[in-house]
Amino acid sequence: MSQSATAPAEPINWHQIFLHIDADGDGLILKSELRYYILHRPISELPLSEALVDNLLARVDYDNDGYINLQEFYALVNVSQEPVVRNAIRRALVSAALSLTPRSQQAHVDRIYLQHYTCCPPPIAIPAFCIAQIGVFVYYAVGSEKSTTPYSPVPFDSPLIYDPMRRQEAWRFISYMLLHAGYVHLVSNCLMACIVGLPLETVHKWWRLTLLYMA
Template identity: 60%
Template sequence: MSRQSRNSRYEPINWHEIFQKIDSDGDGYILRSELKQYLLRTPVSEVPLSDDMVDSMLYHVDYDNDGFINLQEFYGLVNVPVDSKTRSIVQRTLVATAFSLAPRSQVSHGDRHYIAEYSCCPPPLLIPLLCTAQVGVFIYYAMTMGDVGPYSPVPWSSPLIYDPKRRLEMWRFISYMFLHAGYVHLLSNVVVALFVGIPLEMVHKWWRLLILYIAGVLAGSLAASLLDPKSYLVGASGGCYALIAAHLANIIINWAEMPFNWVRLVVLITLMATDIGVFAYMTLTNTASRVSYVAHLAGFVAGLLVGMVTLRNLREHKWEVVLKWVGLVIFLALITAAIIIHVFFPDLIGLYPPMPERRLSESLIKAPEPTVSV
């Protein structure tokens, strides 16, 4: 018995199964242009479907006009409002196409456009919630300390600040991201997070962004503590730079699917080159600064390495699989090495002895100037 005879008019056709066979990567969508080619090159009748007829039918059933046919639209194609003879040809062509295709693979459509992946369902909530929390914490300390300015207040005694004398309170390596030294510092981080983070969250979803953000914050505090062990640390710039670097990782793993890829790449390289240039100038000229460029750089590196692993890859190549695992190993090795140094070899970098007990007076805590990761 031939394959087509299995689906004669006397047997019910499982159109969901047919859709799944044509949907080669199993993502729930069939590229409209691809389906058109299937219908045109699969003859099942003496009267083949014409190019204009197929275009008209697919346009009619692609309700949202996004260039893809989902299952609901596929059912519309099966029952497209044309004469019964043409409809029968369409149905038999779809069945023949399904059984002529290779088994389903894990390779995504090569011409899937990155912008088609943007989604507001569920809406992006993580980045707005993080920014709201940071603004709320700033308002709280501004009200309790009674000092609001471009570079104040700095809540020295806060349980959230990274205090080099209290590094055994491990949450401080992350919780410092909720504090900011003045509204200029707060505004810059919030604007960057919203501008960069929301588009990423709409494509890659909140949990991937959370991993990236925390990785950048943790890498920033560990690196700043290693290279500037006497300084306090506030600000979410490590997380913000991780989001910026995630865009670079996103471009690398989705290069062919992303519009304006060269423009995005040039903008990111320019941004980082500017920051690195300022850092080099400040270092060579011994200019005093409260900005922790080390935290910026560490957050960026963390975002790049972790981003290649956590972000969605619309079309995965073998070299990308190797690259992401190499990146993950490098990131874990760096973080592990930094933790080992902090725990077992603090004298190597001149860290304060850990003092978790609360016995320092407010005046002593206020003595040093903090490093602010703007």
């Protein structure tokens, strides 16, 4: 692909995490239970000492009743500590919530993904892009006076290549993705497009993949 895009991480719904850990649904979690989850689910490389966890839980247990309510739970996940400590606590709580969540609920996202997975119509955008790139490469390789190497030819005089001095030729902002610096570049680009793009296209449809590919 011309550029790789990274989707932003989805924010954690801490209310849902609280509800999963609150097994009896009374709006309260035993402080000793949270202590156990944090100490016995070391998702982070940072080891949390018992003294540190006890101190943090005592700080957020405002009414000192031995239970953590939703407000105190929010205070715990946003505790004023070093980011590595806070992240270690958050990861432990998320891990605890997932372990207490029924498998049917954990598989909900997978079921949605599979429901949208279809090969009818088959993927057309990614194969079309790959065929177009191969065709353009063969055209310039055959017409070039220089021999084809793993990293050449590069058709600098092509009307498809991006030229900052010809920005008025708007098609160059898109057509440059059809050009490659040698067959190593071409093969790696097409392989990555097929490995990543084909599964995505079967779920998210061709037009979304086209927009992503051309971005």
